[in-house]
Amino acid sequence: MEYDVKKIKKLINENSKIAVICGGPSSEREISLRSGKNVLDALKRLGYKNAELIDINKNIAQVLLEKKIEVVYNAMHGRFGEDGCMQGLLEILEIPYTGCGVTASSVCMNKDYTKNVLRNFDIPLIKSVLVRKEEDYAEKIKDLKFPLMLKPVSEGSSLGMFKVSDEKEMEECFKKSLEYNQDVLVEEYLDGKSLTVGVLENRNELFATEILEFRTKTEWYDYEAKYTAGMTEFILPAQLSAEMTEKVKNIAVKAFKACGCRGVSRVDFLVSDNVPYVLEINTSPGMTDLSDLPAQSKAMGINYDNLVQIILNGAGLNK
């Protein structure tokens, strides 16, 4: 489907004081600074002359008030920017902001909470259990089949994730996964295709972008594959039957709605044995030149600036 970019109209006026917030203390700080810079450049090209970049710190509330910021474009990733904290602060300050609100952000930051919500909506999910930091995993995982995938429940970038083949490996890998000081989601490991698909909301219209498929030289889409040039082949649009393409897009939109997301998100999938399993929802997807969402959008005729405009139009929807 080609998306009609003519429908994208500017809602916020060209004199609006817009803050693109980025940075912060998260492990994805550097990516966020790059996302923020790119978004700001796009806003300037779109004619928003009073847009500026703010690398957030503890004084952010004061800074936003002193600068009389009218709209916030959220280009933060991970801690504070993607977990509901900044969203809560902006609610208190009564400044409209882009993307998801407090609840959707905090639910989607946690892969187990996300799955607990999606379970009520008939969305395929891989069998998993949550093992709390202080718990003994043996009893909890007894109904799961090896190999298993361990995931710190609120991390990203495949950090702290381990594929575990048997009980012997489990002890060591569980310990390593705990170094992230979080509860651990233990999921059955499935062989399959890794996919990701954007979901955007323009005015009241919700739609999925093209689907991006990752083929990695490593066994699965781990940190090395994500951040080493040449380790991953990107296939866009993903090589799927027309039927599976529709199914993945529909499930992505359904998952977005189920978690109460607004404006923008990116849903990650693993397709195994012809079943599209949802892995997680990223509520503040990367916006660098190499990020997934800009590529997925471009593949359906939405260039970077139009994408930024659509996301900006979503400011205040999350009320």
Ligand SMILES: Nc1ncnc2c1ncn2[C@@H]1O[C@H](COP(=O)(O)OP(=O)(O)O)[C@@H](O)[C@H]1O
């Ligand atoms: N249960 C699983 N079985 C096989 N591969 C998986 C499984 N869970 C995740 N993966 C692979 O690891 C990648 C990262 O997992 P994901 O849950 O999206 O976490 P992150 O927040 O680190 O992106 C996925 O894109 C997929 O390729």
Ligand SMILES: [Mg+2]
């Ligand atoms: Mg992911």
